[in-house]
Amino acid sequence: MGRIIAIANQKGGVGKTTTSVNLSACLAFLGKKVLIIDIDPQGNASSGLGVRKGDLESCIYDVLINDEDIKGVIQQTDVENLYIVPATISLAGAEIELVSTISREVRLKKSLQEIKNNFDFIIIDCPPSLGLLTINALTASDALIIPVQCEYYALEGLSQLLSTVRLVQKHLNKELMIDGVLLTMLDARTNLGLQVIDEVKRYFQDKVYRSIIPRNVRLSEAPSHGKPVILYDAKSRGAEIYLEFAREVIKNG
Ligand SMILES: Nc1ncnc2c1ncn2[C@@H]1O[C@H](COP(=O)(O)OP(=O)(O)OP(=O)(O)O)[C@@H](O)[C@H]1O
Numbered sequence: 280m281g282r283i284i285a286i287a288n289q290k291g292g293v294g295k296t297t298t299s300v301n302l303s304a305c306l307a308f309l310g311k312k313v314l315i316i317d318i319d320p321q322g323n324a325s326s327g328l329g330v331r332k333g334d335l336e337s338c339i340y341d342v343l344i345n346d347e348d349i350k351g352v353i354q355q356t357d358v359e360n361l362y363i364v365p366a367t368i369s370l371a372g373a374e375i376e377l378v379s380t381i382s383r384e385v386r387l388k389k390s391l392q393e394i395k396n397n398f399d400f401i402i403i404d405c406p407p408s409l410g411l412l413t414i415n416a417l418t419a420s421d422a423l424i425i426p427v428q429c430e431y432y433a434l435e436g437l438s439q440l441l442s443t444v445r446l447v448q449k450h451l452n453k454e455l456m457i458d459g460v461l462l463t464m465l466d467a468r469t470n471l472g473l474q475v476i477d478e479v480k481r482y483f484q485d486k487v488y489r490s491i492i493p494r495n496v497r498l499s500e501a502p503s504h505g506k507p508v509i510l511y512d513a514k515s516r517g518a519e520i521y522l523e524f525a526r527e528v529i530k531n532g
């Protein structure tokens with residue numbers, strides 16, 4: 280059965296999209312059939328996988344707002360086994376339009392019901408907010424991965440995220456569980472990074488993944504080539520570590 284995982288943290292720039300794209304590509308590389316859903320109006324996961332957004336006739340916006348069938352919006356990517364439901368800037372209006380829509384929190388969940396079992400994993404790249412788009416993602420998901428950047432104030436805002444998760448569990452989706460916390464952008468040359476690891480482990484204990492993502496220049500270059508790192512530079516540390524992380528996610532299954 281397909282496992283739906285949201286990648287969320289309302290803090291900006293913590294590695295949500297980098298993790299969504301590269302986890303998805305590595306799961307596909309390991310033989311899983313994967314769908315990545317871009318639910319961020321910035322559309323970074325879409326461009327990071329080479330989708331030319333200008334050419335699109337429809338995107339996740341049309342699924343959420345216009346009741347379009349999600350099957351018609353799925354595109355193949357350059358990675359074998361990896362498919363995407365892209366986002367364009369039109370999604371920026373959705374947050375407000377959803378407010379007055381019937382069953383506004385469960386629209387993504389409903390649209391996924393029919394296709395859930397066509398994939399081994401469905402990975403949702405969330406925007407940096409706790410608005411209705413993220414709520415739709417959490418309501419549709421079996422599990423949540425929280426990327427946390429190894430920086431000052433790493434834990435800032437996480438209590439707000441956790442209370443949103445509890446509200447979703449209580450009212451919308453009691454199946455939702457936190458799969459784990461992923462430490463990202465570690466600069467191993469500084470003590471700060473190690474302090475943050477300690478702090479996050481004290482707070483989240485065994486929920487912290489063993490794989491820790493270091494800062495790696497290949498990871499930041501790959502999106503401008505429209506490729507996940509495993510295609511851009513398979514021998515890089517970034518590719519190795521996301522492959523290791525994908526194995527950990529499969530094991531948690
Ligand atoms: N491990 C890494 N090493 C080097 N650069 C990274 C790494 N992870 C992410 N980056 C870079 O940091 C920036 C922010 O990462 P990313 O876009 O994945 O964060 P995000 O949480 O999705 O941001 P937003 O909240 O805007 O959606 C990007 O420029 C990305 O290329």
Ligand SMILES: [Mg+2]
Pocket residue numbers: 295296297319323405406
């Ligand atoms: Mg992003």
